[in-house]
Amino acid sequence: MSSSPETVPSAEPAAALSRKGPLAGLRVIDAGNMIAGPLAATQMADFGADVIKLELPGSGDSMRHWTPMKEGLSLWWKVIARNKRLITLTLSNPRGQELFRELIREADVLIENYRPGTFERWGLGYDELARINPRLVMVRVSGFGQTGPYARRGGYGTIAEAFSGIPSFTGAPDRPPTLPGFPMADSVASTFAAMAAMFAVYNRDHGNGQGQEIDVSLYEPLFRLVESQVIGFDQLGIVKQRLGNRLAEDSPRNTYQTLDGRWVGISASSQRTFERLAQALGMPELITDPRFVDNASRCEHDTALDEIIAGWFRERDCAAVMALFEEAEVVAGPVLDISDIVRDPHYQARENIVSVPDDDFGQVRMQGVVPRFLDTPGEVRHAGRALGADNREIYQGLLGVSPQEFDALTAQGVI
Incomplete structure (x- = not known):
């Protein structure tokens, strides 16, 4: 907990003393679990929003148990829970629901990613919450969306990635469909969710003054990104x-x-980029070769062109290739792993990796804030903290719960 039992802490987050980001003054309730919902809230917290993250007493968010672990603590958690005030609350408990409604009264945005119907079962659906706070923007992230025949299905990112169709055309032709090596569906959906929340806040503040409910599925943002899939099939039958x-x-x-x-x-x-490449390879004749004279021709004879280029690469080391390509303005880049990235001067110059205060390990390095705002930049103020780290600050300082009730609610497992 963040203070001694004798002290009623301020309702203002300690982060308020730090740099003001473009979302300073915006309060977000993160009622999600795992990645998609919580990561959307993290993106908003990075830019100064006051994010209050809810977890189940005792066990906490599932991400607390994801590897890699150090000294029994999830390093993933350190990143996804950064910049947030952390409280515990049992939403299935009637008193927990009352406390949640009190939190909602002064909130701008609520993010949740439970299976559709769960919040309604708890009496916390959008219609009820909007009666408490008509300006509330409620972002709902789920596997298949809030409507449709698959709405009630469970939906982890892997299932959404498969359902999006992307693995069907990802990987080698003689190998199984390939999934990404990171939670792509969750990560992309979280970005769409944060973006949608800000669209709705803008509409509220510059439009009708009302909040609204937003439905974000895990699969739809991925499907939206494969630009030519539908029209190519519709017009030409391309699979x-x-x-x-x-x-x-x-x-x-x-x-x-x-x-x-x-x-x-x-x-x-x-x-233009192909012609630069051909010149850099010392093969200007490729430019006028009928097989490679334009993009359509190159696509038709792609295997032959690929073999020519691969043979050239096999005779030169990486440093020589990159030096030559940089001078010739060829669009190319080495494949880096994390051991390369932490030493790369461009990553360093852009502050893509930052050292962050952490309650357990002193300082930890993680990704910086993206994108870069030149006048009102975001920042990483602290890493993810312990379960219930801000319980007393929120319940006593913000909601006015008495010390006696606070202790009773803790003992009962409500908070």
């Missing part, structure tokens, strides 16, 4: 297939292994 790193729509595009075992990615999909 996109797995081609490894190559794309059917443009060529060349692949990763190529160098003499010293490194990998370099290139994309030369415009005519």
Whole structure:
């Protein structure tokens, strides 16, 4: 807890003493679990929103139990729960529901990602909450959305990724459909959720003065990103297939292994970038070769072009390739892993990795705030903290719960 039992702490977060971001003064209630909902709230917290994160007493958010672990503590949690005030609350308990309604009275945004119907079962659906706070924006993240025949299905990111169709055209043609190596569906949905919340806040503050309910599924943001899928099938009957790193729509595009075992990615999909590449390879004849004379021709003869380029890479080490390409203005980049990234001068110059105060380990490094605001930048004020770290500050300082009731609610497992 954040203060001694004898002291009623201020309702203002300690982070208020730090840099003011563009969302300073906005209060967000994070009632989500795991990644998609909580990460949306984290993005808002990074830019100064006062995010109050709810967890179940005793066990906490499921992300507290995700690896990697250090000394029994999840390092993932340190990142996804950064910049938040943390409280515990049992939403299925009637007194817990009363306390939740009190939190909602002064909130701007509520984010939840339970299975559809759960908040309604608790008497906490949007219609009821809007009667308490008509200005509330409620963002609901779920696997398949709040409506439709699959709405009540459970929906983790892996299922949403499969349902989006993306794995069907991701990976090698002779291998199974390939899933991403990180929770892509959750991460993309969280960005759409945060964006949607701010759209609704803008509409509220500059439009009708009312909040609204927002329905974000995990699969739809991914489906929205595959721009040509629907129209290509609709007009030409195209069903996109797995081609490894190559794309059917443009060529060349692949990763190529160098003499010293490194990998370099290139994309030369415009005519100008392809011509630069051909000159840098010392093969200007590729520019006028009928097989490669334009993008459509290159796509048709993609395998032949790919073999020519791969052979060139195999005879040179990565540093020489990148030096040559940089001078020739070829669009290319080495494939980095995290051990490369932490030493990379561009990452360092952009402050993409920052050192953050942490209650358990002193200082930890993690990703900085993205995107960069030049006048009102966000910041990472602290890493994710202990379960219920801000219980006393919120319940006594913000909601006015007496010390006696606070102790009783804690003993009863309500908070």
